[in-house]
Amino acid sequence: xxxxxxxxxxxxxxxxxxxxxxxxxxxxxxxxxxxxxxxxxxxxxxxxxxxxxxxxxxxxxxxxxxxxxxxxxxxxxxxxxxxxxxxxxxxxxxxxxxxxxxxxxxxxxxxxxxxxxxxxxxxxxxxxxxxxxxxxxxxxxxxxxxxxxxxxxxxxxxxxxxxxxxxxxxxxxxxxxxxxxxxxxxxxxxxxxxxxxxxxxxxxxxxxxxxxxxxxxxxxxxxxxxxxxxxxxxxxxxxxxxxxxxxxxxxxxxxxxxxxxxxxxxxxxxxxxxxxxxxxxxxxxxxxxxxxxxxxxxxxxxxxxxxxxxxxxxxxxxxxxxxxxxxxxxxxxxxxxxxxxxxxxxxxxxxxxxxxxxxxxxxxxxxxxxxxxxxxxxxxxxxxxxxxxxxxxxxxxxxxxxxxxxxxxxxxxxxxxxxxxxxxxxxxxxxxxxxxxxxxxxxxxxxxxxxxxxxxxxxxxxxxxxxxxxxxxxxxxxxxxxxxxxxxxxxxxxxxxxxxxxxxxxxxxxxxxxxxxxxxxxxxxxxxxxxxxxxxxxxxxxxxxxxxxxxxxxxxxxxxxxxxxxxxxxxxxxxxxxxxxxxxxxxxxxxxxxxxxxxxxxxxxxxxxxxxxxxxxxxxxxxxxxxxxxxxxxxxxxxxxxxxxxxxxxxxxxxxxxxxxxxxxxxxxxxxxxxxxxx
Numbered sequence: 001x002x003x004x005x006x007x008x009x010x011x012x013x014x015x016x017x018x019x020x021x022x023x024x025x026x027x028x029x030x031x032x033x034x035x036x037x038x039x040x041x042x043x044x045x046x047x048x049x050x051x052x053x054x055x056x057x058x059x060x061x062x063x064x065x066x067x068x069x070x071x072x073x074x075x076x077x078x079x080x081x082x083x084x085x086x087x088x089x090x091x092x093x094x095x096x097x098x099x100x101x102x103x104x105x106x107x108x109x110x111x112x113x114x115x116x117x118x119x120x121x122x123x124x125x126x127x128x129x130x131x132x133x134x135x136x137x138x139x140x141x142x143x144x145x146x147x148x149x150x151x152x153x154x155x156x157x158x159x160x161x162x163x164x165x166x167x168x169x170x171x172x173x174x175x176x177x178x179x180x181x182x183x184x185x186x187x188x189x190x191x192x193x194x195x196x197x198x199x200x201x202x203x204x205x206x207x208x209x210x211x212x213x214x215x216x217x218x219x220x221x222x223x224x225x226x227x228x229x230x231x232x233x234x235x236x237x238x239x240x241x242x243x244x245x246x247x248x249x250x251x252x253x254x255x256x257x258x259x260x261x262x263x264x265x266x267x268x269x270x271x272x273x274x275x276x277x278x279x280x281x282x283x284x285x286x287x288x289x290x291x292x293x294x295x296x297x298x299x300x301x302x303x304x305x306x307x308x309x310x311x312x313x314x315x316x317x318x319x320x321x322x323x324x325x326x327x328x329x330x331x332x333x334x335x336x337x338x339x340x341x342x343x344x345x346x347x348x349x350x351x352x353x354x355x356x357x358x359x360x361x362x363x364x365x366x367x368x369x370x371x372x373x374x375x376x377x378x379x380x381x382x383x384x385x386x387x388x389x390x391x392x393x394x395x396x397x398x399x400x401x402x403x404x405x406x407x408x409x410x411x412x413x414x415x416x417x418x419x420x421x422x423x424x425x426x427x428x429x430x431x432x433x434x435x436x437x438x439x440x441x442x443x444x445x446x447x448x449x450x451x452x453x454x455x456x457x458x459x460x461x462x463x464x465x466x467x468x469x470x471x472x473x474x475x476x477x478x479x480x481x482x483x484x485x486x487x488x489x490x491x492x493x494x495x496x497x498x499x500x501x502x503x504x505x506x507x508x509x510x511x512x513x514x515x516x517x518x519x520x521x522x523x524x525x526x527x528x529x530x531x532x533x534x535x536x537x538x539x540x541x542x543x544x545x546x547x548x549x550x551x552x553x554x555x556x557x558x559x560x561x562x563x564x565x566x567x568x569x570x571x572x573x574x575x576x577x578x579x580x581x582x583x584x585x586x587x588x589x590x591x592x593x594x595x596x597x598x599x600x601x602x603x604x605x606x607x608x609x610x611x612x613x614x615x616x617x618x619x620x621x622x623x624x625x626x627x628x629x630x631x632x633x634x635x636x637x638x639x640x641x642x643x644x645x646x647x648x649x650x651x652x653x654x655x656x657x658x659x660x661x662x663x664x665x666x667x668x669x670x671x672x673x674x675x676x677x678x679x
Contacts, residue, residue, distance in 0.1 A: 004028040005122050006047075010040040010066060011055035011084070020053065020084075023111050029118070037061030041069055044076045051122055056085040056096070064099060071100040078128070080121045084109070141169055176276040182234055182265060184227075186212040189271070198259050198278045200249050218250060234263060234272070246283055253622070253651065258283045321660030324351040325571040328663045329578060351660075374535060375411040377442045377467055378402045384420060391421065392428040392438060396473075401441040407534040409467050415508045416469075422505050423471040423528050430475025430526060441470040447515075447531065455515035455531065456487070456506065466514070466531040473527075478520040486518070505530075553671050554580035557604035561585050562592040562620070563636070564612040572607065575663055579670065588612045589620030596624055596631070605654070605673060610637040610644060621653070632673065636661065 007029050009020050017033040024031040032049070034040035036058060044052065052070070056063035063083065070076045083096045083104040093104050102121050105114055145166075167190065170177045176195030181187045187209055196202050205215040217223035226247065233242050243262040250256045257280040264273045327347040334341060381388075381402060389398050420440070427438045445468050452461045478486070487506040509516050509530050520526035559581045561572045566587075573583040584603065586592040589612055596603060606624060610617035617635050624631045634655040637644050644656045657669050 003030060004119075005050035006030040006032070007118070008040060008044055008049040008052045009033040010037070010052060010058075010063070012036060012058045013055070016055070023115070024118075027115055037063070037066040037069075040066055041073075041076075044070060044079065045073060048075055048079055050079075050125065051118060052079055052081045053084050053118075054081050054101075056083060056092070064095060067096065067099045067101060078125075080125045082117065082121060084114075138169065138172065141165070145169060174277075176274075178274045178276075179266075179271055180212075180274055182270050182272050184231055185210040188212075195274075195276060198249075198276045200251055200257060216249065218252065222248070222250070230263075234265075246279060320351050321568060321571070324348055324660050324662060325575060327351065329571075329574055332578070332663065372410050372412055374408040375413055375416060376406065376408050377416070377469055377532070378404065378406055380413060380416060381420065381440055381442055381469075384417060388420070388424055388440070391424055393431060393433075393436075395433065395435045396428055396431050397435075397437045399437060399439040401439055401443075403443040406442065406444055406467055407465065407536070409512075409532040410535055411512050411532060412508075415511075419469070419505050419508055419530065420471070422502065426502065427471055427473035427475065427526070430473050430477075432475070436474040438474075439470075439472045441468075441472070443468055443470075444534065445531065452515055452531075455517045457510050457515050461513070461515055462533075465534040467534050469530045469532070471528050472525065474525045477522045477524045477526055479522050483518060483520055553667055555670055555674050556580055557674065558582040558584060558602050560592060560595060560603045560606045560608075562587075562589065562606065562608035562612070562617070564588050564609065568609075575666055576607075578663070579667055581670075589615030589617060589623070592620050593623045593627070597627055600628055600631070605632045605634065605670075607634050607636060607657070610635045618647070621648070621651070625652070634669065634673070 004027065007024055009017050009024075009031055011017055011033075012035050014035075017035070021031045021033060032043070034043050038061060040052070040054075043049075054063050054066060058066075063085070067081055067083075070079065070081060080102045081100065083101045084107060085096075085104065086107040096104055102124075103117055105117060170190075171192045173192060173194065176192060176198045178191035178195045179189045180191075181189075188206055191203065191206070196206055199216045201215045206212055213223050213227050217226060226244075230244070242264070243260070245260045246258045247261065248256050248258055257278065259276050260279045261274065261276045264275075266272060324347075327344050331341065331344045331348070334344070381400065385400060392398060424438065424440070431438070445466050446464070447461075447466050448463045452463065455461075486502050488503065505528075506516060509532075512532055514533065515531040517529045517531075518526070519529070555576075559576050561569060561576060561583055562585070563569050563572065564587055569585050569587070573585060576583045584595060584599065586595050589608070592606065592608060593615070596606070608617045608620060612620075615623075617637075621633050621635070624633060629652075632654040634657055635644055635648070635653065636657045636659055638659040645653070654673055655669055657665065661669075
């Protein structure tokens with residue numbers, strides 16, 4: 001009888017095993033039964049079958065465990081397993097496939113269906129085995145490649161005989177390989193798939209005469225620079241000069257990647273073998289390593305705590321937005337005489353205080369919202385003088401030492417005022433019930449690299465003129481251990497302190513690209529010195545124009561609202577409907593893109609969260625612009641409005657809405673985008 005393959009039957013039903021044996025034997029299969037899992041595992045290991053039919057429900061060892069052990073064994077891992085079971089639960093069927101089963105046949109079964117599936121999987125198994133054998137053969141061929149290349153250089157006849165083999169091997173190389181002319185036109189006679197891939201182009205783009213340089217290097221200046229160098233090096237023919245490392249490959253609106261390349265002339269021909277490989281990950285890893293080496297242990301700790309604080313604040317902002325938004329909607333909808341109005345007002349007040357706390361945490365993380373403008377530190381502190389005197393202890397004396405003629409800085413006045421108030425309150429509490437002196441000084445300091453290296457936040461700072469803000473007290477001072485922890489969020493030496501004041505100061509200074517120094521010893525008081533880069537007379541900081549909000553403004557049109565938080569989707573939809581809009585919703589970027597693809601013509605604007613799973617707002621924005629370059633998108637984020645705007649500069653983003661936003665802020669933002677709406 002014809003032998004179509006061996007099949008191991010695993011099940012405890014003698015009647016079922018007998019029936020299966022008869023069916024399989026009649027079709028030329030060598031079937032052998034195993035009445036339980038242990039026998040099956042031993043039989044499969046000793047004499048591996050071509051296929052295993054496995055029942056799930058068995059005593060002592062369930063079929064899933066048998067399957068798990070089969071896939072864990074070296075001798076049995078590649079044997080195709082077909083589950084034969086009456087299970088109907090989708091979860092169990094999925095579990096079987098996850099564990100490695102190639103198919104599931106439900107009982108009762110039709111003999112022809114079972115035989116058809118068995119033949120199919122046996123053929124697939126044999127095909128995979130043949131492919132593995134071919135892969136092994138190819139690997140052995142790769143090992144001899146260098147030897148073959150030496151023979152190719154010595155014999156043109158050998159080159160012709162082995163050309164097809166070599167090209168086949170090169171098609172499987174993990175690097176890009178091409179054969180091209182040695183002239184400025186760079187015409188290709190061969191390239192593998194990785195060659196255009198690593199250059200971030202296509203075969204079609206490289207097919208035309210002389211198209212290589214324009215297709216690979218978009219920037220004209222970079223293109224001419226690299227072209228001249230490559231052609232000069234190739235003309236000299238020195239192999240040592242025909243290798244280029246970490247060449248940038250840029251595409252507009254995309255991240256830069258880096259490649260290394262090497263060219264090898266083919267003797268006797270005006271051709272060369274060009275190879276290229278992607279070194280982006282390697283370069284980034286080296287840069288990350290160098291960056292880490294430059295970081296001191298304290299800076300690393302503060303950075304990680306900043307990420308933690310920013311993440312907590314970002315998530316908490318989403319919760320606050322739901323609380324604040326629903327409270328504002330309720331206030332807008334209930335009667336002015338309702339007794340619940342006072343409670344709703346208290347809720348909004350408490351939520352805004354919590355939002356202020358979040359802003360301090362975001363400030364520590366360097367992700368707070370800033371409105372940058374030219375700021376004169378002397379004028380700012382002078383304007384605060386009365387407020388500063390009322391904020392300190394009555395036993396403390398406040399001295400102001402403010403130099404004249406100082407250059408301005410680029411900053412957010414409200415955030416810098418927060419720095420002054422936080423440090424002044426700390427100084428006052430350090431003095432306590434004793435008499436003491438607090439001095440606020442403003443001046444200019446020219447800092448060199450050595451001086452900046454000794455400050456907090458020194459990475460990336462350039463030597464030059466800085467305007468300093470200094471707060472000194474004659475309090476009890478700090479020891480070294482306390483001084484090393486004062487910028488950690490939630491660390492406080494006060495009984496009832498939250499530990500966010502100095503953390504916020506550090507974050508604000510970081511966001512202003514400044515530096516900070518602390519001088520303190522027990523019994524000798526404390527000095528905090530902030531350094532802000534000085535602006536030159538020619539530098540200017542644009543201010544955002546303020547436009548009044550139309551009273552009673554109502555919108556008109558359809559807005560697609562995208563957020564992964566269900567509560568915020570429900571709230572946002574209510575707020576938008578309250579403002580007169582029709583609302584469509586999506587739970588993530590993928591859904592938003594699909595919905596816009598179907599109904600884009602009726603959507604007037606997309607209001608989308610920046611941070612979402614599956615596809616975030618940034619990627620979804622790019623996909624939406626591919627569908628419609630004129631799509632209007634407003635991104636919502638708990639992080640700094642300026643950071644988000646800068647990230648999408650030049651990409652036609654319609655606006656940024658910072659969370660948690662109120663009904664008023666939402667109305668204000670949309671009013672500028674729907675000028676034709678009714679007031």
